[in-house]
Amino acid sequence: MADLRQKRVVLGITGGIAAYKAAELVRLLVMDGVDVQIVMTQAACGFITPATLQALSGKPVFTDMWDARVPDNMAHIELSRGSDLIAVAPATADFLAKLANGLADDLLSTLCIARECPLLVAPAMNRQMWDNKATQRNVAQLERDGVVILGPASGDQACGETGLGRMLEAQQIYDEINSHFAPKLLAGRHVLITAGPTFEPIDTVRGITNRSSGKMGYALARAALDAGAKVTLVSGPTSLDAPAAARVERVESASDMFDVVKKHAKAADIFIGVAAVADYRVEKTSTHKIKKTDKNMTLKLVPNPDILAYVAGLPRPPFCVGFAAESRQLHENADAKRRRKKVPLMVANLAQDAIGADDNEVTLLDDNGIHKLARAPKTVVARQLVAYIAKLFQGRKKKKA
Ligand code: CTP
Numbered sequence: 001m002a003d004l005r006q007k008r009v010v011l012g013i014t015g016g017i018a019a020y021k022a023a024e025l026v027r028l029l030v031m032d033g034v035d036v037q038i039v040m041t042q043a044a045c046g047f048i049t050p051a052t053l054q055a056l057s058g059k060p061v062f063t064d065m066w067d068a069r070v071p072d073n074m075a076h077i078e079l080s081r082g083s084d085l086i087a088v089a090p091a092t093a094d095f096l097a098k099l100a101n102g103l104a105d106d107l108l109s110t111l112c113i114a115r116e117c118p119l120l121v122a123p124a125m126n127r128q129m130w131d132n133k134a135t136q137r138n139v140a141q142l143e144r145d146g147v148v149i150l151g152p153a154s155g156d157q158a159c160g161e162t163g164l165g166r167m168l169e170a171q172q173i174y175d176e177i178n179s180h181f182a183p184k185l186l187a188g189r190h191v192l193i194t195a196g197p198t199f200e201p202i203d204t205v206r207g208i209t210n211r212s213s214g215k216m217g218y219a220l221a222r223a224a225l226d227a228g229a230k231v232t233l234v235s236g237p238t239s240l241d242a243p244a245a246a247r248v249e250r251v252e253s254a255s256d257m258f259d260v261v262k263k264h265a266k267a268a269d270i271f272i273g274v275a276a277v278a279d280y281r282v283e284k285t286s287t288h289k290i291k292k293t294d295k296n297m298t299l300k301l302v303p304n305p306d307i308l309a310y311v312a313g314l315p316r317p318p319f320c321v322g323f324a325a326e327s328r329q330l331h332e333n334a335d336a337k338r339r340r341k342k343v344p345l346m347v348a349n350l351a352q353d354a355i356g357a358d359d360n361e362v363t364l365l366d367d368n369g370i371h372k373l374a375r376a377p378k379t380v381v382a383r384q385l386v387a388y389i390a391k392l393f394q395g396r397k398k399k400k401a
Contacts, residue, residue, distance in 0.1 A: 005033035022090070080111040182383075232247045282299050
C-alpha cells in the first residue's frame with residue numbers, strides 16, 4: 001500500500017449500473033486521506049445521485065462543462081491540472097469508444113483529453129458488449145495510448161447473464177490505485193511467497209491443519225506487487241481472494257507446497273516463507289474413511305520437509321525471509337530459528353497474537369540487530385516489510401558486486 005494522503009484523484013463515473021460500487025470506492029479512498037474530486041456524466045446521475053457522492057467525498061460534484069463554480073468556466077482544465085490520477089469507474093462501452101477516438105463532448109471526456117496525469121479505467125458492461133469487436137478495438141487502442149485498463153471481471157451481470165464484463169469490486173480498484181502510487185522498490189524482481197496453513201490428510205475426509213488465515217502472506221503478495229515485483233503465491237487452503245496480478249499456486253499439504261516451491265525457487269530473487277507449514281504429516285493416510293471403534297487410536301506422524309531451510313540451503317539461494325511464530329521468548333527463539341535455518345531476515349511474531357488476526361506486531365531480526373515495528377493492520381505491516389526487505393536485498397547485491 002502506498003501513502004495516499006495528499007494525493008488528488010479525479011474519479012469519473014459514467015452511466016452504468018456498476019456506478020453504485022463507486023460510492024464504496026470513494027469511501028475507501030477518502031478514509032485513506034485522498035482528495036477525491038468526483039465528475040459524473042449525465043447518464044451516471046440516472047444511476048446514483050451526486051448528493052450521495054458529495055456526502056461521501058466531502059466535496060461538490062461536477063456534472064457539467066458549464067459550471068458557474070469555476071470562475072473562468074474551464075472546469076476541464078482546472079480539474080485535470082492539479083490531479084495525480086484520473087480513474088473512471090465504471091467506464092461504459094460508449095465512454096471507452098469516446099476516449100479511444102479522442103471525442104470530448106462532455107466534462108469527463110474533455111478533462112480526460114486535457115489531462116497530464118495517468119488515466120485508469122474500469123470497464124463495466126454486458127458480456128456481449130465487452131466481446132464486441134468495436135469495444136475490443138477501442139480497448140486495444142486505449143492500451144496503446146497508455147491508458148491502464150482495470151478488469152473487467154467475470155461473473156453474474158445485472159442483465160441476468162454471466163460472463164466477462166462486470167466491473168471489478170471497489171476494493172480491487174482501490175488496490176490498483178494504491179499500487180499505482182507505491183514506490184517501485186522491487187521492479188523487475190521475482191518474489192516467491194508461501195502463505196496460509198497446510199492440510200495434512202489423515203483419511204479421505206479428515207486431516208490436520210492450523211488456524212493460519214493467510215492474511216499476512218496475501219498482504220505481502222499485494223505489497224510486493226505494488227512495489228513492482230512479479231509475485232508467485234503458493235497458498236495453502238484459505239478463503240482469501242488473491243491479488244489478480246499474482247501467479248497463484250494452490251496446494252494442500254506441506255509436501256505439495258514443497259514440490260511447488262522447488263519448481264519456482266531457482267528463478268526467485270526473494271523467498272518469503274509466511275506459511276504455517278505443518279511440522280508433521282500422518283505416515284500412512286487411509287484411502288477410506290476410517291471407521292470408529294471403541295478402542296484408542298494412534299496416528300504415527302513423520303516430519304515434513306522444512307521448506308524455508310531447503311530454499312536457504314540452495315547453492316545460489318534467493319534472499320530468504322522467514323516468519324517465526326513463537327508463543328514465548330520471542331526474540332531468543334526467533335533468532336535461534338534464523339541461525340538454524342540460515343536466513344538473513346527472520347520476522348518474529350507471537351503465534352497466539354498474530355494467527356487469524358487483522359493486525360500484527362512484528363520484530364525483525366537480521367545481521368543489523370533487532371528492529372520492532374509498531375502494531376498495525378497486516379496490510380500496513382506488509383508494506384513496511386517489503387520496503388525493509390528491498391533495502392536489505394539491494395545491500396546484499398551491492399556487497400556481492
Ligand atoms: N517453515 C517451512 N517449512 C516447515 C516449517 C516451517 O518453510 N516445515 C517456515 C515457515 O514458513 C516460517 C519459518 O519456517 O517462515 C518458521 O516457522 P515456524 O512454524 O515458526 O517454525 P518451525 O520451524 O516449524 O519450528 P517450531 O514449530 O518448533 O517453532
